[in-house]
Amino acid sequence: MADQRLAGARQAPIERRLRTLARNILEERERRQWHFPRAVFDEIPWEMLLLLYASESGSLSEQALVKAVRVGPELVDRWTDYLEREGLLRRLRDLEGAPALNLTPKGLSALELYLFDRSVRADAIEAAIREAKKRAGLPDWAVALLVLGAAVLSGATTWSLIAM
Numbered sequence: 001m002a003d004q005r006l007a008g009a010r011q012a013p014i015e016r017r018l019r020t021l022a023r024n025i026l027e028e029r030e031r032r033q034w035h036f037p038r039a040v041f042d043e044i045p046w047e048m049l050l051l052l053y054a055s056e057s058g059s060l061s062e063q064a065l066v067k068a069v070r071v072g073p074e075l076v077d078r079w080t081d082y083l084e085r086e087g088l089l090r091r092l093r094d095l096e097g098a099p100a101l102n103l104t105p106k107g108l109s110a111l112e113l114y115l116f117d118r119s120v121r122a123d124a125i126e127a128a129i130r131e132a133k134k135r136a137g138l139p140d141w142a143v144a145l146l147v148l149g150a151a152v153l154s155g156a157t158t159w160s161l162i163a164m
Contacts, residue, residue: 049107059100061098089107
C-alpha cells in the first residue's frame with residue numbers, strides 16, 4: 001500500500017523532480033568513478049533500481065541495463081533475480097519480445113519515498129542556510145562554504161549556489 005506522504009507524488013512536477021534527483025544521484029556516482037576505482041562504491045542493485053526509475057518509460061531492456069551499469073550480464077542477471085525475489089522489480093517482454101525490466105509498485109513506492117525524503121531534507125537544509133544568511137548577513141563566499149559543507153554531509157546533489 002502506498003504511503004500517504006506520497007499521495008500526490010505521481011503528479012507531473014513532483015515526479016519530474018524525483019526523476020531529476022535520481023539522475024543527479026547517478027551522475028554523482030559516475031563522477032566518483034573519476035577519482036576512485038568502481039569497486040570502492042560498487043552498488044550494482046542500487047544503480048539498477050535508480051536507472052529503472054530514472055528512465056522515461058520506467059523500463060529498460062536487460063541489455064541496456066548491462067551496458068549502463070558496465071558489468072557482465074551474469075552479474076546483472078544475479079542481481080535481477082535477487083531484486084525480483086525482494087519484489088522490487090519484475091521481468092517483462094518488450095514489444096519485440098526482448099527481455100525487459102521494470103519496477104514493481106513496491107519498488108516504485110520505496111524509491112519515491114527515499115527520493116522524496118532526500119529532497120525534503122535538502123530543501124530544509126537550504127531553507128536553514130538562507131535563514132542563517134538573512135539573520136547573520138553572511139557574505140556570499142561564506143554561504144557557498146555552508147552550502148558545500150551541508151551538501152557533503154547530507155549527500156544531496158541538488159544544491160544551487162545561485163539560489164543562495
